[in-house]
Amino acid sequence: MNPLAYKMRPEEISEVIGQEHLLGEGKLLQNMIESGYIPNMIFYGPPGTGKTTVANIIAKCANKKFYKLNATTDSLKDIKSVINELNTFSGYEGVLLYIDEIHHFNKKTQQSLLEFMESGQITLIASTTENPYFYIFKAILSRATILEFKQLEEEDIITGIRRAIKNSKEEFKNKEISYDEDALKAIAELSEGDMRRALTLLELLLYGVKYESKNNIDITREKVEELGQKKLLNYDRDGDSHYDILSAFQKSIRGSDPDAAIIYLAMLVKAGDLISICRRLLVIACEDIGLAHPQAISIVKSCVDAANQLGFPEARIPLAEATIYLATSPKSNSAITAIDSALSDLNKGTVGEIPSYLKDGHYEGAKELGRMQGYKYPHSYKNSYVKQEYMPKNLVGKNYYIYGENKMESISKSYWDTIKGK
Template structure:
């Protein structure tokens, strides 16, 4: 049975690992830990296909400890208990390294079952996860572990991995020449999106599905590479970390008035088909980041959002792009969110007191007997529809929540009210 190409090129020494130079490079922290042989509990966090399992296997090989590998998607507390039962046997005399893949799929009780044994050092836990460990892993395990973030591989890293795999394929079939055209290589590196395993799977399909030509050469050209690869898969999970990362980048790009970056992140969200999240975020941005600098923006965005929801994708991309560019190129003001948040904080942290009597409802018989509404001054009876009177409760009558933003519209409003109130 033929082993997958990704397994055949898997490095057996830390210096052979492709990428992750920030933690595995010469004299970097994880490299030093591995070579010292003094292991501690570790959490490998990062997207698939970037070397987490490979590094864990190398650590186990060099640790001189009994190595166990479990996947949290299909193992149970009993599997952990079986490992624990071996701790006092001859096999476990030097200790145990447990590699637990996809630890985020363990519930709190399953994670807690490991605590006693990783605390006293009998088990060295190396766990991996594609999700943010601070969101999914029990805090007691986090506090006893060092977190290492594995990043998407650069295109040059992917290229190195493909070339290594090509060398293996050429040794397997030394009678047939394999030619990887540069365009095809570039395409595979591009659509892999930082995932070496995906790139190698594409290469494997291309190689085994291409017959030698008359000159006994297997030529992998751009057309073959495209046929052999799926559509580019984005790192996106609607319930996971990447979902919030893209939405965050989307809003921050609009807030930063970068229309190109805003459209880029919108395109990622559209490719993921996440129409509801896009619409909700656009409406929030219109109020939070544009606000009173351009109050009509939210009305226009609401129309665009309604159109997108009615059209669905792919046509909905057009009004969504319109709303995105409008918001990115609009003047910005966060005076609205600052005002409401300041008021909410004051309600939570202060004794705000009662509503002034003259502002209380007086539209019922007996209201005057209770002092309701007696001293209220109706602003429309006065010049410029304004009369100074107290509106806030006595306890916070000097509080200021709203501050006019530094933009044309709000400054015009400031000048108007400053003139009237003086």
């Protein structure tokens, strides 16, 4: 017996749920299908969002022979086997080769596809759950259109579940299938935007759960929860989700939203990713809080040390403290802006010679070379300040540090404006 997810796979584009940004009226993929122009493409997005289904439908609409390989189990030998059979596919207008999880192919195997793509022997549609710009050979990217499939919304999942229940009633002729909206919502929540996961869960409810009546299948939230399906966090330490959550975590702290920051922290904690959390908190303390509150790095370092010493689950407490502390602290990026600007100038070319009076003069013969001659020792002057040029020759007059508009840096600016007579 085929799995429910297989039996419910759409056969027409109009039956595909979600992906309106690609398949809606007038959208890119819909226009391609209608025109019959099918370029090489890379479908990028989470599992269970319709990538394989859409590729299959495209092949059907374009009258191309659909051939599917999976990069986790197939190899270059399998690709060549498809190519060797090209002349046997009579009655078709070419071949559409679909490679699932192409990021699992090594560089050599990916490169081997180029010859067949450029000759037009095949139309390639590859799918990946990882960011193609990180994992797919650049030469393939330059020859393919990249289309991102979005995670399905709960409403989309519920629509798919309703459709599956309706189509399953024929199979359960002697039984009445009933459900409440709360049960469908529970399935949708557990599936996390993955239609395949939702249909698998529904299949368990239809076939694997014992109900009070032999003639009725009454799907309720309680029955869904009885299956003991723990909600899985869509998180892979080496994948896209890892960087997306960390990015959202930092941006929420930078945006001074402690509530959003805490939910992203919870995702990272749930994944047990202590190293990434600690590293990111330390970066944020310097990059986003910076000189607006210079003590932040010391406090966060203490929280990080405590978290590493405690380990999970207790580590969540100092991590939460550091997160909320940073999110509610004043913000300044003046330090990172200054160093990045300086590095940019270094990358552009020479900065010129360092003034001779700033060079090291603590060695025999330094005086004869003019080292440290004419240097003014600031502590010998009022307020430990004296005007002299410190910049390399070609950067005289260049400003890298711009005082941030916060209390701490404003006080510092006011002090030095007074000292320097500005």
